[in-house]
Amino acid sequence: MSLLDRVLKLDRRWIFLLVALAVTVPLFLRIEQKIEVTPESRGIVRALEALPPGARVLLACDYDPGSAAELQPMTAAFLKYALSRGLRVVVMGLWPQGPMQADLALQEALAHPAVAALAPRYGVDYINLGFQSGNEIVIQRMGSSVPAAFPRDARGRPIDEFPIMAGVRDFGAFGYVFSISAGYPGTVEWVQFAGDRFHAAIGSGTTAVSAPLYYTYFPRQVTGVLGGMKGAAEFETLTGFAGKGTAFMLSQSFAHIVVVLFVVAGNAAFFLARRRRAATPPEVTP
Amino acid sequence: MSLDPGIWLAALLTLGIFSFLYRDNPAYKVCEAIFVGVSAGYWFVSLFWQNIWPKLVLNLRDAAGLLFGHGVWDPRWLYLFAGILGLMMLMRLLPKGGWISRWPLAFIVGTTAGLYMITYLQSNAISQVHDTLVPLAGPGSGRLLFLPLPFAVHWNALFVFAGTFTGLVYFFFSVEHKRLAGGTARVGILFLMVTFGASFGYTVMSRMSLLIGRMDFLFGQWLGLAR
Numbered sequence: 330m331s332l333l334d335r336v337l338k339l340d341r342r343w344i345f346l347l348v349a350l351a352v353t354v355p356l357f358l359r360i361e362q363k364i365e366v367t368p369e370s371r372g373i374v375r376a377l378e379a380l381p382p383g384a385r386v387l388l389a390c391d392y393d394p395g396s397a398a399e400l401q402p403m404t405a406a407f408l409k410y411a412l413s414r415g416l417r418v419v420v421m422g423l424w425p426q427g428p429m430q431a432d433l434a435l436q437e438a439l440a441h442p443a444v445a446a447l448a449p450r451y452g453v454d455y456i457n458l459g460f461q462s463g464n465e466i467v468i469q470r471m472g473s474s475v476p477a478a479f480p481r482d483a484r485g486r487p488i489d490e491f492p493i494m495a496g497v498r499d500f501g502a503f504g505y506v507f508s509i510s511a512g513y514p515g516t517v518e519w520v521q522f523a524g525d526r527f528h529a530a531i532g533s534g535t536t537a538v539s540a541p542l543y544y545t546y547f548p549r550q551v552t553g554v555l556g557g558m559k560g561a562a563e564f565e566t567l568t569g570f571a572g573k574g575t576a577f578m579l580s581q582s583f584a585h586i587v588v589v590l591f592v593v594a595g596n597a598a599f600f601l602a603r604r605r606r607a608a609t610p611p612e613v614t615p
Numbered sequence: 616m617s618l619d620p621g622i623w624l625a626a627l628l629t630l631g632i633f634s635f636l637y638r639d640n641p642a643y644k645v646c647e648a649i650f651v652g653v654s655a656g657y658w659f660v661s662l663f664w665q666n667i668w669p670k671l672v673l674n675l676r677d678a679a680g681l682l683f684g685h686g687v688w689d690p691r692w693l694y695l696f697a698g699i700l701g702l703m704m705l706m707r708l709l710p711k712g713g714w715i716s717r718w719p720l721a722f723i724v725g726t727t728a729g730l731y732m733i734t735y736l737q738s739n740a741i742s743q744v745h746d747t748l749v750p751l752a753g754p755g756s757g758r759l760l761f762l763p764l765p766f767a768v769h770w771n772a773l774f775v776f777a778g779t780f781t782g783l784v785y786f787f788f789s790v791e792h793k794r795l796a797g798g799t800a801r802v803g804i805l806f807l808m809v810t811f812g813a814s815f816g817y818t819v820m821s822r823m824s825l826l827i828g829r830m831d832f833l834f835g836q837w838l839g840l841a842r
Contacts (some may be wrong), residue, residue, distance in 0.1 A: 345636045352823065353830050356841040398828020399821065425661045462666050465730075521734040525742065537821035541814050549746055550738065556817065558824045577827045584823040 333605070336598040344591060351587040355579035362579050369544065370563035372553030373532040374410075376505055382415030384504035385493070387529075389519060390420060390427035392511035396536050397430060400509050402574035403534040403561035404431060407507055408438035410568040412449050417493050419503070421458040421479065423467060423514045428459045428483050441570070452482075452491035459483030465518040472499055472527040500529040505552075509534040516543050520550050534560060616839050626837040629829055671698050747772075747779050778806040 330338075380386070388407065392400045408431075411418050420435070422428040435455065438444050449455055458479040461467045470478040475497050481487055488494040496502065506529045510516040516533040523529040530552055533543050537557025547554050555564050558581055561574030617623065631646030671694055678691040700722060706715035750772035784796060785803035792800045834841035 342637060348823075348826070349830070352826050353834065356827075356831060356834055395825075398831075399824040425665065460665060462662075462670075517738075521738040525738045526734070537817040537824065540817050541810070545743060545746075550742060557820050558827070559820065573831070577824070577831070580827045580830070581820060581823055584826070585819065588819055588823075 333598055333601055336594060337602060347587050348584055351583040352580045355583050358579060360579055362575075362582060364559075364562045364566040364575060364578060366563045366567055369547055369554045369556070370560060370567060372548060372551075373507070373534075373555065373564065374553075374567045376530060376532060376552040377411065377414070377416070380414075380416060380504040383417060385417045385419055385497070385502055386411055387500075387503040387506045388418055388420045388431065389506065389508045389510075390422045390431040391424045391515045392430065392509060392536075393424055393426040394430065396511035399536050399557050399561070400511060400534060401430060401434060402558065402572050402577075403555050403564055404434040404509055405437045406561060406565045406568060406570050406572055406574065407509075407534070408434050408455075409441050409444055409570040409572075410564075412438055412447065412455065413441070413443040413570075415447065416504075417453075418455040419458060419493065419497075420456065422460045423464055423518075424511070425460045425462075427509075428457050431457060432483075443570075453493055456488075456491055456493050457483040458488070464514040465522055468514075468518055468522040469526075472522065475499060475502070500527045503529060505530050505532065507532045507534065510539065511536050512539065515539075516546075516551070520546050524550055534564075617837050622837055626833055629833060633829075670694065671701075747776055751776055777802075778810075782806050782810075 377386070388404070388411075390404060408418060420428060420431045422431065435457070439449065447454075459482060461479060463470070467478050476488060476494070479488060482491065500506065500523055506519060506523055508516045508519040508531060510519070510533060516531075516535055516539070519531055519533075524531040531550070532553045532555075533546070533551050534555040535543055535557070537559070540554060540556030540560070543551065543554050544556075555561060558574055558577055561572075562578045563574075565571050565575045628646050628649065631642045632650075634640055635643040674691040674694045675698070678689040678694075681687045681689045682692075700719040703715050704719045706712040709715075750769050781799050781803035783803070785792075785800040785807065787796075790796045831841060
């Protein structure tokens, strides 16, 4: 069997094994990879930098554990940066598990020295409003009344008990809305309802598979887009809160090299096989 | 290595799912069935306690308390309408009552169409056309090769416009794709191929991220080997 035949008939489990190695080995390496920052990521940091300390930001966590590998690093980095700058963070979710993921990220952020030094307090500097069903209708309702959409926080206490929610009526109370989105409902609905209808400033953190769709909103409808793990790594680089996004980029790069090599090898084998077939005279049956 | 039984269970289930990459096997089937069952159970409980209980039962209970206790009509009785529509949807399960479910479906389709007609047109059509055309040229002075221009040309915007225009020509079938139309459509194909390639690249990154997350869990949280 020639090398060409071997490539064409390669058992796909070898590919799985190589991809697994490419992803796993870098987890044990201590190589720092330089992260190039794109204007789409810079736009989010610029919008946050423009806010004065004490301004409220709304963090919509619309994802579940299935997308946590991509989105949890950017949630944690966003919370660390916002809380360390003295911004007041209101967390909510249109996905049931979103606010729970935000709680995990909050624990991580509150343990960071830069955030712990400010000793942010629940209900004063940050709050988790929890999940509210209704998808985009919830956003629509928040446009006229946030307390009507979220009468209680995630722990079941009335929101008028918390200083952070004092005077919050609609999106005008928030200097920035950051949508971390894994699909529907997510960034598209935030842009359509909160952004285009109620003129809220929106930023999007999204899974890589959705990112090409959301780039079309940049820069007018959203101030920035963080696309997948690379987006999280860029945000971490810009804000100085290095986390899992940056740590995982080496695995990401190795895996991409393997995929590109297999794409090149597969295409080369395909065209060589086609040329060989064309050169071989057809069998004549008597 | 973790001593948390929850971590161990998650790790064994992860390995069970990964075992499918070698070949289909009973361990994979068990893990898959557990995943489907747990997901269905989670969503049922979640939807009951976060929708039906607080929005239907509690609202109707409060409204009934006001009406029968104080003789006050409360607008929350309108939730009864939603409850009835929900019950009508379940009629689909009856052998002869399936047609009843078409009424709530018609309500959902009608309200969704009404809600999205303007929002999609505004956000995903008009705004996109605006952003494709308006940034093409702005005030100032630019250059076209060696010729001075009275306005600044934004080359990125011009590139986006060219991609949009030639891509649309490719999908415009009222004119035969020959000569100028054919050439423009071919350029459109190139833009489309680059777009699909970028989407594929992002999809690969997305899937790899999920795999990295699982590997980090196995070698980090479970075995305690990775950083």
